[in-house]
Every structure is written in C-alpha cells, then in structure tokens.
Amino acid sequence: MDNTNGKPIVEISGLNFWYGPKQALFDINLAIQPNRTTALIGPSGCGKSTLLRCLNRMNDLNDEQRIEGNIVMHGMNIRHPEVDVIELRKRVGMVFQKSNPFPKSIFDNVAYGLRIQGSKKNHLEERVESSLRRAALWEEVKDRLQESALSLSGGQQQRLCIARTIAVEPDVMLMDEPCSALDPTATAKIEELIQDLKRYYTIIIVTHNMQQATRCSDFTGFFYLGRLVEFDSTNRIFTNPANKQTEDYITGRFG
Amino acid sequence: MELHFDQELAQLKEKLLLMSSLTEHNVALAIRALVERDDVAAAKVERDDDLLDKLEIEIDGLGIRLLALRQPKASDLRLITTAMKISTDLERMGDRAVTISRRAVELNKEPELKPLVDIPRMAEICQSMIRDTLDAFVYQKTDLARQMIQRDNEVDQLNRKVQSDLTELMLRDSQTIVRGLKLMRVAQSLERIGDHTGNIAEEIVYLYEARDIRHHQETVAA
Numbered sequence: 001m002d003n004t005n006g007k008p009i010v011e012i013s014g015l016n017f018w019y020g021p022k023q024a025l026f027d028i029n030l031a032i033q034p035n036r037t038t039a040l041i042g043p044s045g046c047g048k049s050t051l052l053r054c055l056n057r058m059n060d061l062n063d064e065q066r067i068e069g070n071i072v073m074h075g076m077n078i079r080h081p082e083v084d085v086i087e088l089r090k091r092v093g094m095v096f097q098k099s100n101p102f103p104k105s106i107f108d109n110v111a112y113g114l115r116i117q118g119s120k121k122n123h124l125e126e127r128v129e130s131s132l133r134r135a136a137l138w139e140e141v142k143d144r145l146q147e148s149a150l151s152l153s154g155g156q157q158q159r160l161c162i163a164r165t166i167a168v169e170p171d172v173m174l175m176d177e178p179c180s181a182l183d184p185t186a187t188a189k190i191e192e193l194i195q196d197l198k199r200y201y202t203i204i205i206v207t208h209n210m211q212q213a214t215r216c217s218d219f220t221g222f223f224y225l226g227r228l229v230e231f232d233s234t235n236r237i238f239t240n241p242a243n244k245q246t247e248d249y250i251t252g253r254f255g
Numbered sequence: 256m257e258l259h260f261d262q263e264l265a266q267l268k269e270k271l272l273l274m275s276s277l278t279e280h281n282v283a284l285a286i287r288a289l290v291e292r293d294d295v296a297a298a299k300v301e302r303d304d305d306l307l308d309k310l311e312i313e314i315d316g317l318g319i320r321l322l323a324l325r326q327p328k329a330s331d332l333r334l335i336t337t338a339m340k341i342s343t344d345l346e347r348m349g350d351r352a353v354t355i356s357r358r359a360v361e362l363n364k365e366p367e368l369k370p371l372v373d374i375p376r377m378a379e380i381c382q383s384m385i386r387d388t389l390d391a392f393v394y395q396k397t398d399l400a401r402q403m404i405q406r407d408n409e410v411d412q413l414n415r416k417v418q419s420d421l422t423e424l425m426l427r428d429s430q431t432i433v434r435g436l437k438l439m440r441v442a443q444s445l446e447r448i449g450d451h452t453g454n455i456a457e458e459i460v461y462l463y464e465a466r467d468i469r470h471h472q473e474t475v476a477a
Binding site for chain 2: 210211214238239240241247250251252253
C-alpha cells in the first residue's frame with residue numbers, strides 16, 4: 001500500500017472509535033499527504049464521516065463516544081487532553097454537506113472567524129477579499145458584500161462556507177459531501193475549486209460520488225464496515241484496485 | 256442480481272470472441288487457398304472480411320457507448336479499452352488474410368514455383384497462436400498469453416528465412432521474380448498476423464493482470 005510518498009501532514013494509527021457500544025472504526029492506519037486531496041469513499045455507515053469528524057474532534061460533542069489510537073498532526077497528537085480544540089478546529093476547517101452560512105451579511109460570514117481572532121479592520125477587509133477570491137466567489141459578490149448570505153444560491157453559499165473556512169488559514173480542510181445538494185454546474189465549480197485549493201491546503205473529502213473522487217482527488221481510501229479496506233493513489237484505485245471488495249464497490253457490483 | 260451493465264459487457268465479449276474465431280477461420284482459409292490452390296476458399300475470405308469490418312465497427316461503437324454512459328472503472332475499464340484495441344488488431348489480421356488470398360488467386364493461375372514448406376509452417380504457428388490467444392482470453396490464462404510473444408519470434412525467424420530463400424531463387428532465375436515477390440508478400444502478411452496476435456496477447460495480460468508488457472518492458476497500471 002503506497003501511501004507514504006512524502007512526509008504526511010496527518011498520521012492516523014491504530015484508530016478505533018465507538019458510538020456507545022457500537023464500534024464504528026476498526027484499527028484505522030492512514031497517512032495523509034500535504035497539499036493533496038484525499039477522498040474517502042464507501043457505502044453509507046462505513047465510517048468515513050466518523051473518521052473525518054475525528055480529525056477536528058467534532059466527535060467530542062458526542063458524550064457516548066470513545067476513541068483509541070493516535071492522530072498526529074505536525075508531530076502533535078491531537079487527542080492529547082491539553083490540545084486546544086478551538087485552535088485545532090481553526091487549523092482543521094470543515095465544510096459540510098449542506099451549506100450553513102450564518103444569517104449575516106456575506107462579508108460578516110467570512111470575517112466571523114477573523115473577528116474572533118481579533119483582526120484589525122484593514123486586515124479584515126483584505127483577508128475577506130483574498131478568501132473570497134480563493135473560493136472563486138469574489139467576482140460574483142464584490143458589489144454586494146453587505147447583502148445577506150442567505151440571498152446567495154446554494155452553490156454560492158457553499159463557496160461562501162469554503163471562503164469562511166479559508167479565512168482563518170487552516171492547514172487541512174475537511175469536506176463532508178460538499179456537493180451533494182448542488183446542481184452539476186455548482187458541483188463543477190466546487191470541484192475546480194478543490195483542485196485550486198490544494199496548492200494552499202490539504203483536503204480530505206468524503207463523497208458518495210465516485211466520479212467526483214476520480215476528478216478531484218490524488219488519493220482514495222475505500223471504507224467498509226468501519227475498516228479501511230484499501231488506500232492508494234486515486235489512479236490506482238480506479239484502474240487497478242488490489243482488493244476485490246474495492247473493485248466490486250467502484251464497479252457497482254457491491255452488496 | 257445481474258446488472259444491465261454486465262449484460263452489455265457480456266455482449267462486448269461475445270462480439271470479440273466471434274470476431275476472433277472468424278479471424279482464425281479466415282487466416283486458415285487464406286492459407287488453404289494458397290497451399291491447396293483453392294480459389295473458392297479465397298473468395299470466401301473476401302466475403303467474410305466484410306463481416307470482420309462490421310464487427311470492428313460494432314465493438315468500437317459499443318465500447319464508446321459504454322465509456323460514455325457507464326463510466327467504467329478498474330477491470331470493466333480495462334475490458335472495454337482492450338476490446339477496442341483487440342478488435343483493431345483482429346481487423347488488420349483479417350486484411351492480411353485477404354492479401355494472402357488475393358496473392359493465392361494470382362499464384363493459382365501460374366505453375367507452382369516450388370513446394371511450400373516454411374510458409375505453411377508459419378501459417379500453422381500463426382493459427383495455433385490465434386487459437387491459444389483466444390483461449391487465453393476466454394479462460395484468463397495470462398501465462399499462455401505471455402508464451403505468444405516467444406512464438407511470434409519463431410514466425411519472425413521463418414519469415415526472414417523465406418525472404419532470403421526467395422531472394423536467392425529470384426537472383427538465380429528471373430522467371431521466378433513475379434511469383435517470388437507474391438510469396439514474399441504472403442510471408443510478410445503472416446509475419447504481421449503473428450505481430451498482431453502478439454499485440455492481442457499483450458492486451459490480454461493487461462486486461463487480467465493490469466500489467467503493461469508492451470515494448471519489452473513491464474509496468475503495473477497506475
């Protein structure tokens with residue numbers, strides 16, 4: 001399994017995860033390469049979103065959860081009790097399935113995280129513009145920054161959420177089915193954006209859309225019943241997977 | 256549950272098998288036309304070649320449709336892309352069979368130049384190569400497919416011998432030149448049939464092992 005062609009930004013080892021009595025992840029070992037897009041695929045309930053949520057400790061919000069194993073980012077185990085979770089979530093941003101802009105202006109949505117950090121006004125405007133540009137939304141909203149974010153289309157709202165995540169300069173961006181509610185045109189824009197953004201960030205995307213995985217990712221991991229069945233370059237996974245279960249899943253002969 | 260896609264892939268395989276066996280049959284007929292001086296066999300080669308052309312177009316059309324509509328992956332993707340390449344090789348082999356049968360018809364009008372030994376031997380190896388390649392395809396025998404590359408070398412050697420023997424003959428007796436050149440063309444056609452069979456064998460290795468063994472190298476896909 002060739003997933004170590006550089007020094008990884010995130011190293012997951014021996015990761016087990018339970019929701020109450022139910023084990024959702026089994027002994028996950030995975031190295032995420034920096035400035036690459038990694039796609040996590042697999043049938044519903046296979047654990048891919050659970051893994052995603054382990055990476056910014058979103059699962060901490062669930063009292064019933066239990067976790068074992070290590071997730072090392074920049075040499076630091078993010079599960080260590082002294083890790084500042086707020087700081088972690090700044091470094092590991094997340095974009096959700098359904099866009100979730102705040103009921104505020106377009107500008108304020110992007111500026112939100114920066115204001116919490118105490119950014120000065122001039123700096124704030126600059127960062128809002130650069131974030132919107134990186135999210136390929138600036139040209140569409142530059143003349144209406146004070147309008148409500150809710151006035152944007154679904155695709156624009158999702159790019160706004162990406163801009164909001166970018167604004168605090170994360171290292172890693174987690175995307176959980178970011179296009180599942182979007183039409184093909186809006187999806188194509190987000191996919192293009194993902195290709196551009198990996199120059200600056202490491203992206204991990206959960207998707208049910210295998211074409212999307214082939215179009216946007218460099219590496220793909222196939223999950224089934226809480227286990228990482230196969231992880232390799234996207235090219236390899238979709239042309240010559242090593243595992244029969246992976247082959248069956250990607251060729252639509254699963255189950 | 257059998258998928259519609261599986262039925263379409265089975266249809267593609269079926270057409271490819273039909274085309275392969277028809278090609279094998281046509282090469283055999285072309286050789287019979289030459290060795291047994293049988294013009295009827297030669298005419299049949301011409302007629303069946305139209306069928307091969309038609310099958311090539313059908314396989315390509317089906318392949319393109321499946322690529323566009325089904326977005327195949329992994330072994331499905333390899334099957335479709337290989338089927339399209341194999342059909343091209345088979346079509347060209349069919350054309351070579353036509354060349355042989357046309358030269359046979361011309362030669363049949365004249366006295367026999369010499370008893371044929373090496374050309375029938377070449378034809379025999381080519382026919383067995385086509386049969387074994389077909390077997391390798393049907394039964395997923397990649398070892399057998401790899402052997403074809405060796406056997407193609409035998410065909411190449413025989414071709415060199417035929418070319419040199421005929422050159423010598425033509426130098427000795429200018430009366431033999433016209434017939435000699437035609438036989439040279441037959442041997443060259445068989446040599447090309449061997450090459451195309453070798454190509455197909457390489458495609459079969461790629462199909463089942465995802466290993467690209469073309470041009471004397473070996474790489475694993477992706």
